[in-house]
Amino acid sequence: MNFEELMSCHRKNKTVFNELVERMKENAVIPFIGAGLSAWIYPTWTSLIKNLAQEYGIFEEANQLLNQGKYEEAASLLEEEIVRNDFLLELHRIFGLSKLKDVTLPEYIKLIPHIWKGNIITTNFDRVIETVFMQEQIQIDNIVPHSAREKDRILNAIQQGLKLIIKLHGDIEDYNHLVLTKEEYDETYGKEEKGVDLTLPMTEMLTDIIHSKMMLFLGCGLGNDRTLQVIKACTNLRHFALVELPEETANDDEPYLPKLRNENGSFIPKFNERRKHLANHRISCIWYPHQKHEALEVLIKELARVICDLVPSTNKVDKNPETKNTQTNVNGGDNNVGSITANNIQGSTININIGNEAKKEPKK
Numbered sequence: 001m002n003f004e005e006l007m008s009c010h011r012k013n014k015t016v017f018n019e020l021v022e023r024m025k026e027n028a029v030i031p032f033i034g035a036g037l038s039a040w041i042y043p044t045w046t047s048l049i050k051n052l053a054q055e056y057g058i059f060e061e062a063n064q065l066l067n068q069g070k071y072e073e074a075a076s077l078l079e080e081e082i083v084r085n086d087f088l089l090e091l092h093r094i095f096g097l098s099k100l101k102d103v104t105l106p107e108y109i110k111l112i113p114h115i116w117k118g119n120i121i122t123t124n125f126d127r128v129i130e131t132v133f134m135q136e137q138i139q140i141d142n143i144v145p146h147s148a149r150e151k152d153r154i155l156n157a158i159q160q161g162l163k164l165i166i167k168l169h170g171d172i173e174d175y176n177h178l179v180l181t182k183e184e185y186d187e188t189y190g191k192e193e194k195g196v197d198l199t200l201p202m203t204e205m206l207t208d209i210i211h212s213k214m215m216l217f218l219g220c221g222l223g224n225d226r227t228l229q230v231i232k233a234c235t236n237l238r239h240f241a242l243v244e245l246p247e248e249t250a251n252d253d254e255p256y257l258p259k260l261r262n263e264n265g266s267f268i269p270k271f272n273e274r275r276k277h278l279a280n281h282r283i284s285c286i287w288y289p290h291q292k293h294e295a296l297e298v299l300i301k302e303l304a305r306v307i308c309d310l311v312p313s314t315n316k317v318d319k320n321p322e323t324k325n326t327q328t329n330v331n332g333g334d335n336n337v338g339s340i341t342a343n344n345i346q347g348s349t350i351n352i353n354i355g356n357e358a359k360k361e362p363k364k
Helices: 003-007 013-024 046-057 059-067 073-081 082-096 109-115 128-133 148-160 182-189 202-210 225-235 269-279 295-309
Strands: 030-032 121-124 141-143 164-167 216-220 238-245 281-289
Touching: 003 013, 003 295, 013 030, 013 216, 013 238, 013 281, 013 295, 030 082, 046 059, 059 073, 059 295, 073 082, 073 182, 082 225, 109 128, 109 295, 141 148, 148 202, 164 182, 182 202, 182 216, 202 225, 216 269, 216 295, 238 269, 269 281
Parallel strands: 030 121, 030 216, 121 164, 141 164, 216 238, 238 281
Antiparallel strands: none
């Protein structure tokens, strides 16, 4: 996939990209990084739950919850079955720093510290972002917002453009503040049945950021999760996202001309549902074809080229050498979507010695 092919997937992709670049040059955009950025080395949350559930003999129950979109409940089920301390040990074994020791990071991930010189928000609790900053010899702090003290420090960093990784759901080396289970999500965001509680430390902090900066969602599923509920509750700025199209839109013959409409001109239902969901959260989308996750690399490289002049204009990520270049999207492009488109670190400077950190035992 190259940048032109990515842009051809939807008739508004280029417009949204140009607006994103303009806002980034104004320092008005903060990246919001999800699990997709770490998928090259770590399992997805769904596959992790399935694997652990299989190992502990509760696969059917866990899989049923996952099929219903109840990821928090599935994590609660696992924690109850495995027992809290052993559950955390399993997570540390899988996501701990030892996995990053002597690893060569993908080149496009190394561009992130040069594109965004200020704040980064993430729901990931791994240390991929910290590691890339370290390897690029750029000092950065990270912080887990769980009290008013952290909130004040974060807002000060936002206002001054200081380098800070804001880890909404905790850090794998700080077991005290991981957000994994339904009970922990309720404590962090408020009881689900009552809706998001914007007076809690983390949600209040996130609300203040949303009122002052636009978000660019990268590697995020953007389903009906708690973080999006906070964004929906804030009626201020529009945001941006790189979004995968539903499987129903896939076009095997012309993969960069996704089928967004039925023969009668109506939208494919799954796409229309996704479009409306994101529109309701004021998210402008750069759409990419189903399963073509190399789009993340393509987008980051192009942003590095136009923002920092770091990447040659021949931005090509070829996962399928036989794929032919396509022309401007006609079949899928007509779409009225203008409005969518560990140890307790608590802010200490990151200076990671991966070999030593990996040996630390988790807190009981």
